[in-house]
Amino acid sequence: MDVKQIDTSSPFYLQALSLRDAILRKPLNLSIYEENLSLEKLEIHFVLTQEKKVLGTVSLVPIYRENKGNLRQMATHETIRGMGFGKLLVKKLEEYAMNHSIHSIRLHARYHAIGFYKKIGYKIVSKPFEEVGIPHVAMEKALI
Numbered sequence: 001m002d003v004k005q006i007d008t009s010s011p012f013y014l015q016a017l018s019l020r021d022a023i024l025r026k027p028l029n030l031s032i033y034e035e036n037l038s039l040e041k042l043e044i045h046f047v048l049t050q051e052k053k054v055l056g057t058v059s060l061v062p063i064y065r066e067n068k069g070n071l072r073q074m075a076t077h078e079t080i081r082g083m084g085f086g087k088l089l090v091k092k093l094e095e096y097a098m099n100h101s102i103h104s105i106r107l108h109a110r111y112h113a114i115g116f117y118k119k120i121g122y123k124i125v126s127k128p129f130e131e132v133g134i135p136h137v138a139m140e141k142a143l144i
C-alpha cells in the first residue's frame with residue numbers, strides 16, 4: 001500500500017472520483033459527477049493505492065494566504081477500514097500542509113466519522129449543520 005500525491009490530470013484521480021462517488025455520494029442518492037469539479041484542479045489530492053488500484057482518498061483545499069487549509073472527501077474502501085490507512089492518508093495531507101506553511105486544518109465531519117477525526121487530533125468547533133442532506137460538525141486541528 002502506497003500513498004501518492006496527485007493532481008486532477010492523473011488517471012488515479014478518475015479512480016478516486018469513482019471511490020468517492022461509491023462511498024460518499026451513492027448512499028445518499030447523490031452523484032459526484034453532477035457536481036462542479038472544476039475547482040478541484042486547485043486542490044491537492046492524496047490517494048492510497050495497491051497494485052494501481054485506488055483504495056482510499058482525501059483532498060486538501062489550501063488557503064495559503066491565510067496559512068490554513070480544508071480537508072475534504074475523505075474515504076477508505078470498506079475492505080481496509082480500521083487498519084490505519086485513513087490515519088496514514090491524513091498524515092500525508094498534514095505533512096504536505098506543514099511543508100507549505102499551512103498551520104491549521106478544518107473539515108466538515110459526518111457524525112459517524114467524528115470518532116475517527118477525534119482519534120487523530122481534531123476537535124469539534126461548531127454546532128451541527130446540514131451538508132449533502134445529513135448532519136455534520138466542523139472540526140479543526142492546529143499543526144503547530
Ligand SMILES: CC(C)(COP(=O)(O)OP(=O)(O)OC[C@H]1O[C@@H](n2cnc3c(N)ncnc32)[C@H](O)[C@@H]1OP(=O)(O)O)[C@@H](O)C(=O)NCCC(=O)NCCS
Pocket residue numbers: 023024074075076077080081082083084085086087088108109110112113114115116119
Ligand atoms: C472514516 C474513515 C475514513 C476512517 O478510515 P479508516 O481507514 O477506517 O481509519 P483508520 O483505520 O486509519 O483509523 C484510525 C483510528 O481511528 C479509529 N476509527 C476509525 N473509524 C472510526 C469511527 N468511525 N469512529 C471511531 N473511531 C474510528 C480506528 O479504530 C483507529 O483507531 P486506533 O488508532 O486506536 O487503531 C472510513 O471509515 C470511511 O471511509 N468511512 C466512510 C466515508 C466517510 O464517512 N468519510 C468521512 C466523511 S466526513
